[in-house]
Amino acid sequence: MSHQPAIPALAAADPEVAGLVEDEAKRQHEKIRLIASENYVSQAVLEATGTVLTNKYSEGYAGKRYYEGQQLIDQVETLAIERAKSVFGAEHANVQPYSGSPANLAAYLAFAKPGDTVLGMALPDGGHLTHGWSVSATGKWFTPVRYGVGKETGRVDLDQVRDLAREHRPKLIFAGGTAIPRTIDFPAFAEIAREVGAVLVADIAHIAGLVAGGAHPSPVGHAQVITTTTHKTLRGPRGAMILSDAEHAKAVDKAVFPGLQGGPHNHTTAAIAVALGEAAKPSFADYAHAIVANAKALAEALVERGYDLVSGGTDNHLLLIDLTNKGVAGKPAAQALDRAGIELNYNTVPFDPRKPFDPSGIRLGTAAITTRGLRPEHQPQVAEWIDRTVAAVAKDDEAALPAIAAEIRELLASFPIPGYTA
Numbered sequence: 001m002s003h004q005p006a007i008p009a010l011a012a013a014d015p016e017v018a019g020l021v022e023d024e025a026k027r028q029h030e031k032i033r034l035i036a037s038e039n040y041v042s043q044a045v046l047e048a049t050g051t052v053l054t055n056k057y058s059e060g061y062a063g064k065r066y067y068e069g070q071q072l073i074d075q076v077e078t079l080a081i082e083r084a085k086s087v088f089g090a091e092h093a094n095v096q097p098y099s100g101s102p103a104n105l106a107a108y109l110a111f112a113k114p115g116d117t118v119l120g121m122a123l124p125d126g127g128h129l130t131h132g133w134s135v136s137a138t139g140k141w142f143t144p145v146r147y148g149v150g151k152e153t154g155r156v157d158l159d160q161v162r163d164l165a166r167e168h169r170p171k172l173i174f175a176g177g178t179a180i181p182r183t184i185d186f187p188a189f190a191e192i193a194r195e196v197g198a199v200l201v202a203d204i205a206h207i208a209g210l211v212a213g214g215a216h217p218s219p220v221g222h223a224q225v226i227t228t229t230t231h232k233t234l235r236g237p238r239g240a241m242i243l244s245d246a247e248h249a250k251a252v253d254k255a256v257f258p259g260l261q262g263g264p265h266n267h268t269t270a271a272i273a274v275a276l277g278e279a280a281k282p283s284f285a286d287y288a289h290a291i292v293a294n295a296k297a298l299a300e301a302l303v304e305r306g307y308d309l310v311s312g313g314t315d316n317h318l319l320l321i322d323l324t325n326k327g328v329a330g331k332p333a334a335q336a337l338d339r340a341g342i343e344l345n346y347n348t349v350p351f352d353p354r355k356p357f358d359p360s361g362i363r364l365g366t367a368a369i370t371t372r373g374l375r376p377e378h379q380p381q382v383a384e385w386i387d388r389t390v391a392a393v394a395k396d397d398e399a400a401l402p403a404i405a406a407e408i409r410e411l412l413a414s415f416p417i418p419g420y421t422a
Ligand SMILES: *Cc1c(COP(=O)(O)O)cnc(C)c1O
Pocket: 037, 099, 100, 101, 102, 104, 127, 128, 130, 176, 177, 178, 203, 204, 205, 206, 229, 239
């Protein structure tokens, strides 16, 4: 049983860290990982992140660096950029942002001034912190206006987006979020942004892999600027990219460097190139569509068991469940599910009467289990395990959990993961 690639030098030099890494690999093997923003990257991506490219400083861009010795780094970064442009059909790509949050900050720096009005989705309705939520720098340094979902529909309220945009004339409009189970209507957002003269930023952090695989409509051609993480459904290393049209390219690049960052993480850039190479293959489209098929099957099985899904279901990889009708809050449910071998997160639901640190819901995603090879026919069993655990929480029956964890380990034994040999 060990981490792959093997880590013998680490084990010899620092058994304490190596032991934790080995245990984490085992943990990732033994659990049904349903955290909507997580995945299993390929062994090739893992290897690329562990290379000597981490040794190199390369502030600037290919052909215009501030340090010497860029003969090979320039090629690595250019490869990542060209693959990003090709996979997404974008005119420009910047692959240097350290992660999704700095990528979004770069969009602010490029196209807004401190104090300017920005329109984004409210966090409790499914938006991200960096879309102008008050505790985020983006909510403190800019003037945020927030849209949400309709109370009846649980879907983005585009009438509200249009009304707020007309009233407040934002510099930036963010489309996208972290807990949106439905298709994002990029053409509708684009029409609103055009009308009020705002730059539309599509934040596809969660759905980038679905977009790349043709399982969600693309924002390219609708949003001038597209930010994304590379580590969620896209299944690359922890990192981010900004795609844009040619007109906004220069401002994006200047904002990332020298605006916000110093040297790019070249080992990450190489791994992004590898992940994009994988995303260009036909098998990636199969994976993207299988994610959605798994999510729909899981949603259906949970609805059959009386679960209250925000918006009633899902179009993508993500399910948001309000547990109020089960008499259980999100946090104790998430914690018990983790002990039962199912890893997910507690989450606010729209119009949640409870506090963000102790909300009413849980959020689930099917990217990681799809990578692992689970299919729609497995989802009724996953739903049964979730239901049995939630029922145990309601009855305060901690003793029911180890049996569930054992059943899960047994199923998963025949679904190997990259990064670990059992
Ligand atoms: C995850 C996420 C981010 C932030 O990414 P980090 O890499 O965690 O900083 C930004 N926007 C959205 C919509 C996200 O889901």
